[in-house]
Amino acid sequence: GDSVTQTEGLVTLTEGLPVMLNCTYQTIYSNPFLFWYVHYLNESPRLLLKSSTDNKRTEHQGFHATLHKSSSSFHLQKSSAQLSDSALYYCALSYSNYQLIWGSGTKLIIKP
């Protein structure tokens, strides 16, 4: 069945270093939509960015991701981590009008 894998449950980085959170997926659908949602402490989860276009970079709030259908990946990256980036990040796959398939989430902690 369809699935989303986030291999790192916890990523701890020093401020200023680059961020890369991994997301791979499996689906039978040829045109999936992939999403990154971010959940800051004491806030509601919200959309960070999304894409369905192969090999096109999508950017928002300093983060970027590129959907690579050849490798079924949608990794989230940022060139320089900030303390305020500390949050829980979810990768998700949309395959129908009603449901998302969620990864298990990656907690990102940025230290000074």
Added chain:
Amino acid sequence: EAAVTQSPRNKVAVTGGKVTLSCNQTNNHNNMYWYRQDTGHGLRLIHYSYGAGSTEKGDIPDGYKASRPSQENFSLILELATPSQTSVYFCASGDTGVQNTLYFGAGTRLSVL
């Protein structure tokens, strides 16, 4: 900005008691969802609805019921709460469409003692 309001924000319940979590959205979205969030499991879908009067089972529906009496309101009901249902619950809404964004409420922290 889409608005999804959950109540209560915090709830302590006793084992065997009935718990109702409420969700209201003011954006006229067709779809609404109830998730629970647990460390190591991420967001797991309990029930969802694609319009007033409809409810569908998600991935982990056992022990939960849902009710969608109107476009705006979607409730999650624990008839006989158990300690394993201690969690943070999120309601979300969204339009129909594979590309559409989900808008989440602030969450309800439920402790079942």
